[in-house]
Amino acid sequence: MRNDDIFNESKLYMPGGVNSPVRAFKDVAMNPPVIKKGSGSHIYDEDGNEYIDFVCSWGPMILGHCDPDVVEAIKSTSEKAISFGATTEPELELAKYICSTVDNVEMLRMVNSGTEATMSAVRLARGYTGRNKIIKFAGCYHGHFDDFLVEAGSGVMTEGIPGSAGVPDDSIKNTLVAQYNDISSVESIFEKHGSDIAAVIVEPVAGNMGVIPGDEDFLKGLRRLCDENGSLLIFDEVMSGFRVAYKGAQSIYKIKPDLTTMAKIIGGGLPCGAYGGRKDIMEKLSPLGPVYQAGTMSGNPIVVAAGLATLKKLHDYPQYYVQIEKLGQKLVDGIRKIAQKKNLPVVMNRCGAMFALFFTEASEVKNYSDAKKCRQDIFAKYFEHMISRGIYIAPSQFEAVFLSVKHTEQDIDRFLEAFDSFEI
Numbered sequence: 053m054r055n056d057d058i059f060n061e062s063k064l065y066m067p068g069g070v071n072s073p074v075r076a077f078k079d080v081a082m083n084p085p086v087i088k089k090g091s092g093s094h095i096y097d098e099d100g101n102e103y104i105d106f107v108c109s110w111g112p113m114i115l116g117h118c119d120p121d122v123v124e125a126i127k128s129t130s131e132k133a134i135s136f137g138a139t140t141e142p143e144l145e146l147a148k149y150i151c152s153t154v155d156n157v158e159m160l161r162m163v164n165s166g167t168e169a170t171m172s173a174v175r176l177a178r179g180y181t182g183r184n185k186i187i188k189f190a191g192c193y194h195g196h197f198d199d200f201l202v203e204a205g206s207g208v209m210t211e212g213i214p215g216s217a218g219v220p221d222d223s224i225k226n227t228l229v230a231q232y233n234d235i236s237s238v239e240s241i242f243e244k245h246g247s248d249i250a251a252v253i254v255e256p257v258a259g260n261m262g263v264i265p266g267d268e269d270f271l272k273g274l275r276r277l278c279d280e281n282g283s284l285l286i287f288d289e290v291m292s293g294f295r296v297a298y299k300g301a302q303s304i305y306k307i308k309p310d311l312t313t314m315a316k317i318i319g320g321g322l323p324c325g326a327y328g329g330r331k332d333i334m335e336k337l338s339p340l341g342p343v344y345q346a347g348t349m350s351g352n353p354i355v356v357a358a359g360l361a362t363l364k365k366l367h368d369y370p371q372y373y374v375q376i377e378k379l380g381q382k383l384v385d386g387i388r389k390i391a392q393k394k395n396l397p398v399v400m401n402r403c404g405a406m407f408a409l410f411f412t413e414a415s416e417v418k419n420y421s422d423a424k425k426c427r428q429d430i431f432a433k434y435f436e437h438m439i440s441r442g443i444y445i446a447p448s449q450f451e452a453v454f455l456s457v458k459h460t461e462q463d464i465d466r467f468l469e470a471f472d473s474f475e476i
């Protein structure tokens with residue numbers, strides 16, 4: 053079957069034809085290509101078109117598609133262990149690996165998605181502190197848990213909606229929203245609610261309103277306010293973990309969160325998630341403590357094997373991060389140069405292997421309200437232009453562009469050539 057036939061028939065059986073809204077390409081008013089296979093930095097659709105993939109499954113595929121070591125780990129594990137719902141040695145290996153790599157994770161619990169990781173981390177923070185309120189930031193996305201669907205980024209922002217129907221007011225009455233990179237907005241909330249705040253949850257490098265790195269002073273300010281008020285600081289590193297740097301964003305900023313949430317890269321492309329942090333907090337989890345959280349598939353052997361193969365390879369080839377940094381800079385410099393030459397209103401933000409191109413007259417994009425002012429009309433044209441030239445990017449300006457270790461100089465040149473022929 054061809055792309056459009058598959059997509060149209062999918063609409064009969066899955067809402068919008070998809071299993072996650074942004075895949076439907078609704079905001080760029082076109083049908084999505086139906087992806088058949090991937091290899092390295094390239095993917096191929098059912099019509100036989102080839103694309104250079106700058107979505108990388110929304111982050112996880114940092115080793116590119118079907119990396120032979122990851123494939124081998126999945127194959128060999130699946131011959132002997134698919135699921136037991138019991139303790140396995142590879143789980144221990146992955147847990148040890150992450151705890152010895154990510155500086156502020158002494159103990160962790162594996163789950164099956166980023167949403168589960170953030171949702172469970174917040175429950176744990178509430179159980180640990182005995183408080184209910186949380187602070188999140190406008191434009192940050194922490195998954196689709198009810199309590200987070202207030203001024204959320206990612207698909208919620210793309211659809212231009214404040215939150216989601218079906219979320220009871222009671223679920224969000226404890227969610228207080230502050231402005232990203234604006235510590236005074238957090239101070240005002242703490243002044244009013246300080247003793248009720250269980251946690252502040254933040255993407256240290258925001259990747260769901262485009263890419264907006266947190267200012268160092270802002271993130272340090274969050275640490276200080278949490279310390280002063282007895283609240284926990286949760287770094288949501290679902291996207292930034294093992295991506296902006298091997299040891300995550302917290303290693304760049306040298307700030308110690310109490311809890312860290314992870315997913316994407318740690319599962320090597322399979323469904324995964326984990327949250328971890330200070331041992332005294334993690335020990336409040338059942339069966340040791342009173343905070344309940346469980347999962348039939350958590351720590352699944354095949355997922356753990358794919359994750360371990362990915363993390364070990366990233367560890368064994370530290371030059372990968374150097375290479376990605378170089379290519380990322382080449383891409384950003386190239387885009388800026390072309391935009392200047394053609395007088396295109398562009399702001400570029402980058403942190404390691406994730407970056408964003410905003411179409412805006414403004415000189416910088418530092419928060420949700422800056423991001424919301426970006427020109428959707430230009431983005432839609434740009435998107436159509438790029439995808440028709442084999443450059444597969446997310447169909448929204450509020451999603452990140454991702455690089456993998458398999459991207460080459462030629463891939464970057466092809467991106468720049470395509471951009472060079474773009475006219476508003």
Ligand SMILES: Cc1ncc(COP(=O)(O)O)c(C=O)c1O
Pocket residue numbers: 110165166167168170193194195196206255259260288289290291315316
């Ligand atoms: C920072 C962040 N947190 C949480 C999530 C939710 O993860 P998942 O889609 O695996 O539920 C995402 C998803 O993109 C994310 O980017």
